[in-house]
Amino acid sequence: MMWQQAYRKNDVERGPTQQLYPVQLENPELRWGFIRKVYSIIALQLLVTIAVAAVVVSVPPISHFFTATSGGLACYILLIFTPFIVICPLYYYHQKHPVNYLLLGIFTVALAFAVGLTCAYTSGKVILESVILTTAVVISLTLYTFWAAKRGYDFNFLGPFLFGAVFVLIIFALIQIFFPLGKIGVMIYGCLASIIFCAYIIYDTDNLIKRYTYDEFIWAAIALYLDIINLFLSLLTIFRAADS
Numbered sequence: 006m007m008w009q010q011a012y013r014k015n016d017v018e019r020g021p022t023q024q025l026y027p028v029q030l031e032n033p034e035l036r037w038g039f040i041r042k043v044y045s046i047i048a049l050q051l052l053v054t055i056a057v058a059a060v061v062v063s064v065p066p067i068s069h070f071f072t073a074t075s076g077g078l079a080c081y082i083l084l085i086f087t088p089f090i091v092i093c094p095l096y097y098y099h100q101k102h103p104v105n106y107l108l109l110g111i112f113t114v115a116l117a118f119a120v121g122l123t124c125a126y127t128s129g130k131v132i133l134e135s136v137i138l139t140t141a142v143v144i145s146l147t148l149y150t151f152w153a154a155k156r157g158y159d160f161n162f163l164g165p166f167l168f169g170a171v172f173v174l175i176i177f178a179l180i181q182i183f184f185p186l187g188k189i190g191v192m193i194y195g196c197l198a199s200i201i202f203c204a205y206i207i208y209d210t211d212n213l214i215k216r217y218t219y220d221e222f223i224w225a226a227i228a229l230y231l232d233i234i235n236l237f238l239s240l241l242t243i244f245r246a247a248d249s
Contacts, residue, residue, distance in 0.1 A: 025214050026154040039219050046109075046226040051233070053110075054117040061121025062132075068125035081122065087115035099223040109223060113230070120234060127241065131248050135241040143233055146203060150210040160211040163204055170201045188246050195242035202236040 024033050061067050070077040071084075091112045098104040124132050150160070177194055180186070186193075209228040217225045 024155075025151070027157045035219065036214070039217070039222060040213060043213060043217075043222050043225045043229070046222065047230050047233075050109075050113045050226065050230045053113050054120060054234070057114060057117035058121035058124055061118060062124050065125075068122055071122055072125075084115050084118050084122075088112050091115070095223065095227075100220050105223050109227070112227070116234060120238070123238065123241070127245055128248060131241065131244040134244050135237055138240050139233065139237040142203060142236065143206060146206045147210055150207050151214065154211060154214045159215075160208050161216075163208045167201065167205055167208060170197075170204075174198055174201060188249065191246045192243055195239050195246065198239035199236060199243065202232050202239060205232045206236070 025036055029036070071081045072078070091108050095105065095108045095112065098108060153160075174194075174197060177197065181190060181194060206229070209225070209232055213225050213229065
């Protein structure tokens with residue numbers, strides 16, 4: 006209760022007072038304030054991602070350095086693994102300011118570079134199609150989840166199924182690396198990944214509404230940010246395979 010009072014006192018951007026779902030025991034204003042904080046962080050992450058990726062795509066020497074030189078390839082591998090490395094200290098410092106935001110910034114920039122390098126060898130038409138479809142899907146699924154939560158629906162049951170689905174997706178990707186299945190296999194992979202991450206958006210949005218505690222705003226932002234990025238990359242895979 007003391008933490009909720011402190012949160013309410015410090016949160017100048019408290020939200021509406023209506024309940025988000027039936028039998029909501031906590032103060033709706035506190036939860037709305039938490040949700041707005043998480044979406045503000047996600048918006049900043051997406052803006053950083055767009056800015057960094059745009060620079061990588063529009064300046065060819067950057068992508069050439071990362072993909073055509075030995076030093077660049079080493080940096081590229083480091084960039085890929087950096088988000089996984091940063092997650093560990095972020096777990097221990099997610100409540101410590103400003104270390105948590107610094108680590109979150111490193112995580113976002115590293116992932117943004119990886120996204121930019123993926124887009125560097127993709128046509129602008131395919132990128133634009135993927136961005137438009139990703140935006141439409143994320144907005145519609147978010148609105149649907151808030152609507153469903155308001156009417157008492159719960160999506161917590163998706164957790165175990167999504168964990169298993171991601172495991173299958175990883176095995177599928179490994180098979181693709183060692184035993185390429187061709188254009189059709191790539192499109193099937195992209196379609197499966199798109200469906201899985203659409204479900205993850207619903208699942209993580211439902212957790213944002215009901216289950217994340219107020220000090221887990223970093224984790225909530227990372228979860229939804231990764232869902233959006235992975236959905237975009239999955240759609241990019243489909244459009245790129247269809248365009249080739």
